[in-house]
Amino acid sequence: MALSEVPSENVSKTPIFLMATAGVRLLPEPQQASLLKGVCKFLQMNTKFHLPDCGERVQVISGETEGLYGWIATNYLLGALDRPKEHVHGKGHHTYGFLDMGGASAQIAFAPNTTEAERHANDLKLVRMRRLDGSSVEYKVFTATWLGFGANKARHRYIQSLVESYAGPVDEIPDPCMPKGLRSYLGENSGLGKSIIGKTLVGTGAFDECLKTTYPLLRKDAPCEDHPCLLNGQHVPAIDFEVNHFIGVSEYWHTTHGVFGKEQQAYDLASYQQKVLAFCSREWASIESDIVKRKKSAAQKIQDAQEACFKASWLINVLYEGIGIPRLGLGLSSRPSFNTTYDKPGNGRQDLLNSFQPIDTVEGVEVSWTLGKMVLYASGQISPHLSSLPVGFGSNVASKTPSDFEHAGSLPLTSDSYFDSEDSDIDNDNTFENQTLYSILALMFVALLVVFFLQRPDRSRRIQNIWRRRQSSRKPRSGLSLTNKIFGRGTANYERILEQGEATRYELDDYSEGIIGSDSSDGSHANRYHGPGVPKVVLGRLEEGQQPSVMDRTGLVLRTESRERLAPNLQMLNAGRRSRATSPTRLKSPLMTPTQAE
Template identity: 40%
Template structure:
């Protein structure tokens, strides 16, 4: 479908918004639209000033505003790179509906729910990162910049069950006209939602109960006139209390009870593993047999718990109510009173004031089979459920097949002619076999959640509704008796707009665009992001760890001015500077790679030589293992290593090299000038150079000796060595003469007088010894 033409009057001043509901079974894209609040000329005192922006479908004439892909996004947990292929049809559909000129101003949200919550944080982060990358690179829609929330800010994230409940609460009250300037003085509608995995409740406690409740969320919305309204809302979720997971828990409890009874009767437990055990189940229609395994085993030590069992329906709604009631865990300890199911704190609910609307499973289980959607009457509901559960499964199956062939519509297929019901039990095509199989259980579970769970009274008007047979008249009769709105009603849509938490999210986005009365007013935020002390609040947003360059951008971007943002520049300034820094470092490192490599090799070789030399010296051998002194470049490692850096910053001037270490050649062995006190070396002009020596004590005589691993070349033109004999005492001179005239097995022979060294003599000495101021090599 081609997008609307630019000259279409319907497009004048219209804004769009996109929400992708990434659920556990599939991802549903919904396109919404609304008139730009800034383009509306609303006179002061106009009724429109007290209304919220009107959010509508994102298409003009048809139902193409919604499309879906299956399975859920969480199914890509082991293949996150396939996110692009998965989302491409949804993104293409949105591009076709919205004019290209409006893409950059159209916010896009992908908000994941239950399926993604069950994944590990690492897998969550991988999928969300790939999702963000695909949406940013393949569309021009408005997507948030990286932040602490995620790589695409709040545009791509996982929402909690509480956030689902809050958005649903906004949607319900928006459609039921619960928001206005005068709504501050009356209680809004409560919201109940039940899916397959969890159930949520969101409601605004009465004024007298708000002060004693500390975990309320402030929901702020801005009306078209610029006035801001506030509502204190309590929201919580029960994971595992959806119909599917409740059924799994029920099966585990039923099989446990059955096997425990068998063991108590001393029956034979050693049967073939393939044998199925038949368990009576009052929550299935009479005669229906299903093979199920106890996913939620309540007693792991029972031998048969992990085997599949056959459950045979006995069709008793009353017994099913009794069997499912313990699954509510209403007796669980309550750390923060008052509590409802599973020890979860919920403020007191005044049902004479608070009225609730239920969606999803509350609607399906009431309307699709019983045709009782809308105002709720427990008496009628119980009668319809009891009749259905007690029916024979074969008869139900036959009527379903006839209905499928004839494509009859309606909940339980009541066919009216002339105002009279002429046929019943004919279900529409939307009712599938799994719905018929589980209808008895789901009906009992919903009734228990409403009445035993959240404590809704079964009959609000004693003697009024108890004998009513017409559910359509419940609301009318309640109004006549002054009871006001019905306590509970199930709904699916209002007009042509479906009740969905995605609608609540778009109402919030449209409200953000309304100009405030005061320019310094605080911006409208999502309720979960508007909590004053989030660390102390019991509801925590889901924040997977994003360990990547995007994470660095997320932390830095909020501290940059708006002119340096990704949207303003068209690229990320943080990543640009990071890549530029890496490029500069590579340019500096390239000229140094050879020096770096050579230095590493010399360091390794030097360490090897030193270890060998020290080992030889301790054994009395002073020569190096390879017969050569250390490399003369080791002393200048720092200068040569830093030379390329200096060349980049200070020009082509080489640093002044240090004096190189001496190398004793075979034809000109040069002797060192030694200070008489043995503390250093002196050249011909008398300058003293410290000798890098280490000291040790000779075993006899008490002489102090130093072993040197280096030799120095004298730069003076002195023809030969000389000693300052005046500084030696006679005993020391005799000791020196004795030592210098003796030949050591481990040292080179040298002449201490003025005679020249023998041609061709090679100095093998690698050590020198100071003995009371004298040196022997």
């Protein structure tokens, strides 16, 4: 099944865990070790999943750990961990209690109210996880397990006590916890003791008597060394049912919705007991006939029906006599029940505040303790933000890592490992998308560059003249590039134009105001156009008798032999301008006076 969900290229990077529970816990330790060793060897030889450490990944877990994982899974699926404001139970409480019952054991896990948490701090487990932003979040949870209190093991204990209650060699033993007329032979495959093999149980359908007979199996009279206690002398902090609302899974769901109710039918104790009483008092022949008519494969349904009365009696006793769930529905008001698969969020979230509700799935996902292990593992893959405390659980020691701390088994994902795991799915798509993006960005850059140079008339004219010169028959001077021409590093070109007397080919009207001695009084145009793409022509103001420098500010060499041609052109530029009423006084420059022929 896992191979159908995990992409083939990610199988070797996907961790695999095998965690055995109560069925294996009942085996002697040597048999446990041998079984786990064989399982691990099989997984390593026949799968490609990531399994570096058999001791950590293939193990028998305690009932307390199983219950803790179930608590994490339940609250994760219901959203109580990440959306606490949507699950307000009162007194600052927002998590749900967890009840699980399998074939061999039963578990309970819940976060006590503040008073009980302080009073029984040493009995709690510290659960530490990380949010997506890397911050740590801690919960203080009580968890307990009862080995032998699962539905199947409890029935074995019930039959043992029932047989022992009849002294003498009796082959047929009346059983109030079976439908009337049902006969059940206890053979060698029943898993019971030799003294019981060969006996036959005969159903009487007396459910009230069944409840009385199964009650002693709770062992409420067992010594309690640390008060308060629940079943079998097991210490449990006092449960505040105003804030502690329990979710039941596994047998709690199947026993209430298998034989006695449909999946979409709500649970309440009063109607449940009525259905059980009606069913268990019927003749077995009638029940069997109905099952055969309605079911295509009736064998499993018949077995479930044979055990249904005992399981119903056991569940009612555990819930209401053992754990102490309030008996809502028996003369007491209860909140309306809801779709117990909880597959439609919002249609009964308030009803989760009942003291007990059995559920099977949440939005299509089965509620199972195995999911809790995966949630904890995934939480450990989030890089810490401020606190470096590890993810996992252990003794209740605040802001520390206790010696018995059980780590999540995962390390924070680095950015490299994250992208490595994701790249296999998106590389092909991203390659095309990135190339397209880069091409668009390049075109946009070129377009902006062209607009930058064409948005001013001077830049446009410069580019036009460069194009004309490239088209002329005259060979361009060596060492001059198009880049130099565009970006203004072309003082040599400007010098050549002045030497040839071609300044009239440039429309210098816009520039004339920038020349010292023009009609402009502030020189703003000169400042505006002194950019990197415009050569600066500075005909400096000179004092009387001062000789001009052979290098202007831009490093342009002004050859003395070109002055004859330059001066008339400059005079022509000023000839067409309107004179002011009074002209500013100008100092004469040798550059502005025609020189005499030598």
